[in-house]
Amino acid sequence: MSEGTFCLVVHSHLPWLPHHGTWPVGEEWLYQAWAHSYLPMVELLERFANEGRRDVLTLGVTPVLAAQLDDPYSIRAFHDWLGHWQLRAQHASTLWRGDPLLRELAAAEHRTAVRAAEELGSRWRHGFSPILRSLVDNSTIELLGGPLAHPFQPLLDPRVREFALNAGLADTALRLGTRPEGIWAPECGYAPGMENDYAAAGVRRFMVDGPSLRGETWAARPVGDSDVVAFGRDLEVTYRVWSPKAGYPGHAAYRDFHTWQHEVGLKAARVTGKTVEPQDKAPYDPALAADVLGTHVKDFVETVVTRLRSLKQRHGREALVVAAYDTELFGHWWHEGPAWLEGVLRALPEAGVRVTTLKGALEAGHVGEPVDLPSSSWGSGKDWRVWDGEQVKDMVAANAALQRRLLDLVGGLATTARDTVADQAVAEAMLALESDWAFMVTKDSAADYARRRAAVHTERFDALADLLRRGDRARAAELAAAYCADDGPFGHLDARALKHN
Structure with a gap:
């Protein structure tokens, strides 16, 4: 018997960055996320596709990010960035030749940079949309769209909100040949009545944060009198990975996101400890990180199974768990994230958990009673304070x-x-x-x-x-x-x- 259903939802978004500065904020942000998150995510999904896996996860891609990943200027500039990455790794090999651990790290960086450049020059040469379209067409993923440039919808004039949503969905349809039925509402921002906007635009499902459903995230919920359903993030599960205060990426063995070796522009340290100064952090050890990663995959799977059993006992039926994150967490922010993600998506079915998309969860019958949602977001306080x-x-x-x-x-x-x-x-x-x-x-x-x-x-x-x-x-x-x-x-x-x- 199935333990229940698990949906992984990942939200891919960056603001428009080309031609607006490079470092420390600007195009560098785009190229780091492209190299460390979007390329690995595609590789992972294509491995599953080649194995015949379907409905692996639900992937949100905002129109403004898709535009950047299809943009000829961005592709050319990213190619140059990848070349500089190779040069930085070569320089690091020279500087670190006396330390075996760091020397191998530099070599690994160079191999990754070369592979990324090869992928960009072949698979990605026409941008992201042809790749994404194949993953949608063969049902490896369910795609979520969104408003045109990721505005906080509750603060928009209703006419502007309607325009931004319809234009965003049309943009995705032009790029992929399919108009999404689901969206990741920017910042999960919601105001009462927006479900009617969604229904008018052909949107059938959208994401909210768990507190919007008062924690009752075990099933999708029709909103108000509409046929549009809301899925809520299960924070008890989601926060095992990433929360405002803790989560797996902060483990001492993982690569430290914030500590740079500025002479080569690479990250060579592990977290070591939350109070350890950057200059005192230990070198990154991939073998040590891999050992910890295995325990975190096991912990997450056990957390999901325990949660599903608890929800089933409470509600008397198979339950749903939705874990949702920014795509950029996996690889860009958390170096080991893509490997963890693959481990979890392989281990959950072995533990008796049905892994599917939001659409698949509806087809499996995970729909509860209608609900009236409050004004909400996934930001601090779960209200609008971050944007208002x-x-x-x-x-x-x-x-x-x-x-x-x-x-x-x-x-x-x-x-x-x-x-x-x-x-x-x-x-x-x-x-x-x-x-x-x-x-x-x-x-x-x-x-x-x-x-x-x-x-x-x-x-x-x-x-x-x-x-x-x-x-x-x-x-x-x-x-x-x-x-x-x-x-x-x-x-x-x-x-x-x-x-x-």
Whole structure:
């Protein structure tokens, strides 16, 4: 008999980064995540696909990330970055030749960089979408989409929210040939009534955090009077891996994310201890990390089985556990994450657990009673404070004013022909409204960069809108083309669609 059902949901997202700085925040962020998370994730999923495994996991890919991973400039620049990675590893081999452990680490880095460059030049040469499409078409994964540029939806004007969602789903359909039926709502942000927006857009299921369902995450729940269902993260299980205070990646044996050998730009230390200064950390030992990884795979599987049995006893039926994380956790933040992920996905079926997608969970009958959801998110406090708190009060006001100006602009558009200037103005507004900027300010993570990015896109929108109002079409077209060369992620974006909302 099955112990129950497990769904792994991974959410892939970065804000638009090309042409907006390199280090310490900017394109480097994209290339690190690409090399250490997205490439390994694809390799893992293709191994499962070649074995005939289906419904392995549910993968969210935001339209703004997909645009970056398909972008010709980003692909070329990432290729250069991979070349520099090889050079840094070669330099490290020379510097560390007297230490066998570090010398092998440098050699391993070089091998990984070479393999990544080979993959980019072959499998990835046309971007991510052809690869992702094959994984969707053969049912290895279920794909989740989302709004165009990952805005915090509860704070959007309803007309802007509808436009962003439909444009985002259309973007995914253009890239993959399939319009997603499920979404990862940005930041799991929800406001009462949004299920009706989802139903109108053809969205059948979405993610919320566990407290939104008051911890009752053992089944999907129809929301309100709609047929749209919400899946909640099971925090009792999810937090075994990654929580605000603890989780596997902080183990002393794992590679330390924060400690760099700056002379070669590589991470050569293990965590060692939470209070150990960077210069005192021990060298990373892959064999030691592998031993610990095995115990963490076993611990997680036991946690899932115990949780499923407890839920079954409580509810009198087979239960569901949904564990959900950012894709970037696996590899980028947690070096050993991809290996842990593969170990868990192989071990759970052996322990009698059905591993499937959110769609598969519905097909297996994991649906409970309807529920009315509260305003919520997966951020601090499980409310909106990260995106609507005192630290970002000015940004919230600026975004509200931007949306009013945006609606005024499109309200005056002629509908007989597409207006590429207005299209770029709307694109700039979407990029200004990304949820990442407020998050980074509230969490004091590159806050200056985040404020600057929000301001730059707002200023670009205003410059184009002002030229259109003044009737300077020639200058507006010239400026829009220049902006689009740097910030043109959504070629299909049509401002007239917002006018009709």
